[in-house]
Amino acid sequence: MGAEVDFDPHALGEDEFLDEVLSFEFWFQTVEGYLSEHPYGRPEAVVGRPLDGDANDRLVTILCNYCVAEAAALEASSGLIRIAPNHHARVFMATQVADEARHLEVFMHRLRELGVGDPEAEIERRANPEIVEFKARLLDLVDDRDWDSAVLAQNVILETMEYTVFRHHAGVADPVTAAVLEGVISDERRHLGFGENDLGRRLADDPSQRHRLEDVKHRFDALVLGVFDATFDRLGVPRDDRPTLGREYLDAVARLGIVS
Amino acid sequence: MADFLSQYSIQRWLEMAPQGYLEDTVYGHDADEEEPAELLDNDLLREESIRTTVQLVVGERCALAASSGLVNCAPDFGSKTFLATQTLDEARHVEIFTQRLYDLGVNKDDLESTLDRYANPNLVKFAEILLERVQDGDFVAGVVGQNIVLEGMAFTVFELLEATSRQANPKFAHTLSGTIADERRHVGFGENRIGSLVREQPQRKADVEQMQKEMTYYMLATFADSFSGNAAAIEETRRIGQELTADAGGEPQQAEWHGADLATASPEELEDVLAGTVLDEFKTRLGRIGLEYQSPPVPA
Numbered sequence: 001m002g003a004e005v006d007f008d009p010h011a012l013g014e015d016e017f018l019d020e021v022l023s024f025e026f027w028f029q030t031v032e033g034y035l036s037e038h039p040y041g042r043p044e045a046v047v048g049r050p051l052d053g054d055a056n057d058r059l060v061t062i063l064c065n066y067c068v069a070e071a072a073a074l075e076a077s078s079g080l081i082r083i084a085p086n087h088h089a090r091v092f093m094a095t096q097v098a099d100e101a102r103h104l105e106v107f108m109h110r111l112r113e114l115g116v117g118d119p120e121a122e123i124e125r126r127a128n129p130e131i132v133e134f135k136a137r138l139l140d141l142v143d144d145r146d147w148d149s150a151v152l153a154q155n156v157i158l159e160t161m162e163y164t165v166f167r168h169h170a171g172v173a174d175p176v177t178a179a180v181l182e183g184v185i186s187d188e189r190r191h192l193g194f195g196e197n198d199l200g201r202r203l204a205d206d207p208s209q210r211h212r213l214e215d216v217k218h219r220f221d222a223l224v225l226g227v228f229d230a231t232f233d234r235l236g237v238p239r240d241d242r243p244t245l246g247r248e249y250l251d252a253v254a255r256l257g258i259v260s
Numbered sequence: 261m262a263d264f265l266s267q268y269s270i271q272r273w274l275e276m277a278p279q280g281y282l283e284d285t286v287y288g289h290d291a292d293e294e295e296p297a298e299l300l301d302n303d304l305l306r307e308e309s310i311r312t313t314v315q316l317v318v319g320e321r322c323a324l325a326a327s328s329g330l331v332n333c334a335p336d337f338g339s340k341t342f343l344a345t346q347t348l349d350e351a352r353h354v355e356i357f358t359q360r361l362y363d364l365g366v367n368k369d370d371l372e373s374t375l376d377r378y379a380n381p382n383l384v385k386f387a388e389i390l391l392e393r394v395q396d397g398d399f400v401a402g403v404v405g406q407n408i409v410l411e412g413m414a415f416t417v418f419e420l421l422e423a424t425s426r427q428a429n430p431k432f433a434h435t436l437s438g439t440i441a442d443e444r445r446h447v448g449f450g451e452n453r454i455g456s457l458v459r460e461q462p463q464r465k466a467d468v469e470q471m472q473k474e475m476t477y478y479m480l481a482t483f484a485d486s487f488s489g490n491a492a493a494i495e496e497t498r499r500i501g502q503e504l505t506a507d508a509g510g511e512p513q514q515a516e517w518h519g520a521d522l523a524t525a526s527p528e529e530l531e532d533v534l535a536g537t538v539l540d541e542f543k544t545r546l547g548r549i550g551l552e553y554q555s556p557p558v559p560a
Contacts, residue, residue: 078331094351101344120337
């Protein structure tokens with residue numbers, strides 16, 4: 001099956017590739033590799049240590065904002081199922097729905113471990129306005145049944161933002177949070193791959209959509225950069241000391257070559 | 261409520277389904293299982309199997325659209341999480357039953373036209389009633405329609421199909437076993453989560469019961485269509501089951517399902533016992549969430 005060590009799906013023809021990769025079976029075999037014996041997203045052997053008050057509070061704020069982003073992806077990907085242009089895309093989106101719900105669940109579980117009694121209320125209280133606005137605009141695209149723009153916003157822009165932030169965070173986080181983030185990053189890579197592949201094919205068929213999608217990207221870029229800034233503002237990180245995540249994000253999206 | 265929802269978490273789902281009863285399966289069955297050659301070589305049985313499987317794909321596509329649509333209107337993260345697992349379950353069901361159509365010889369390019377050709381119009385209407393409520397963002401009606409009515413029907417139909425396939429077609433029986441385990445979880449969520457919402461919103465009862473009545477009408481009409489004129493295919497399935505058992509050196513098993521002898525029951529008897537079993541399930545489950553079953557008119 002898809003997750004066998006020597007298996008290279010890219011060696012398949014286009015139709016076979018879609019049958020193989022955009023399927024429940026492929027998802028099932030793939031996540032089995034990194035989620036088996038990982039209750040709430042981490043190996044049982046990884047044990048946490050208490051964080052000091054400030055560090056704990058900062059992590060709670062960060063995780064609350066991750067939860068808003070994951071809730072956005074959960075609601076958007078579930079809404080995209082009904083407007084998916086084909087069976088493969090529909091099944092892939094269903095696997096993404098479960099992935100996003102898992103991310104939300106593992107982050108909320110971590111919040112409880114950090115002493116948050118009511119994660120839903122805490123998320124609402126600590127959410128940055130920029131990420132809340134991002135969510136609203138993404139769901140508007142889904143409500144408008146605009147598949148291409150919504151996939152761009154969710155599977156390219158949001159996933160790239162998360163991928164950039166989570167990778168950076170995993171490098172500096174406590175062992176439990178780092179382990180949870182590693183599993184999430186593995187999923188994000190798959191989602192990003194779908195967005196790149198799906199939009200790439202569709203733009204090849206209809207290049208006239210490129211300008212429209214570039215506009216969508218520019219509108220979301222400003223929000224993404226705002227999310228980065230707001231997160232660091234809340235954490236009290238001086239501007240000169242901030243990692244260059246905004247630049248990394250813009251470079252990562254540009255490398256995809258879907259839109260300029 | 262939080263304790264009840266913890267039983268429907270992604271973590272629990274991973275342990276129960278992918279890492280539990282689905283482990284080491286391929287498209288829901290053992291990797292070395294195939295459709296019996298006796299079925300594939302028999303035009304009557306092959307067409308009836310395609311017709312039956314098409315209804316399963318239509319039902320599961322409806323459940324996929326409904327469960328994913330309900331994620332957005334769920335009132336709490338726990339319910340959203342459960343519906344996310346259900347979305348993936350339903351996508352898996354769509355996939356494994358679609359794969360069965362390919363195994364039965366349907367060409368991939370002909371999938372949609374095959375669905376159009378064989379889909380029962382009453383089942384399509386049944387699905388439309390549910391999806392209309394989901395489209396309107398009506399969480400209570402959507403969950404009752406999906407997790408009590410649609411899933412209650414699917415659960416019972418799958419049980420009957422599994423019982424009748426055990427000897428003649430172990431591959432299909434095993435495929436159904438996994439879906440039955442999934443449906444049991446879905447029905448359980450519907451009962452647990454909606455009961456409290458119905459108590460909080462008693463003014464919704466009449467409207468939701470009306471939806472149940474309409475969906476039940478089209479369900480019974482689908483059953484009537486499916487069993488009428490089906491005696492020859494049922495007899496052929498029985499004959500092949502007996503032959504396969506004899507070839508394997510075994511004795512025909514006594515297969516009884518809710519009081520019906522599956523080796524001898526007529527299509528009319530099978531339809532009666534199926535409809536009766538589903539309606540009894542509806543009455544019990546609706547009663548548990550504070551709704552009263554509404555009888556539809558008898559389909560013409």
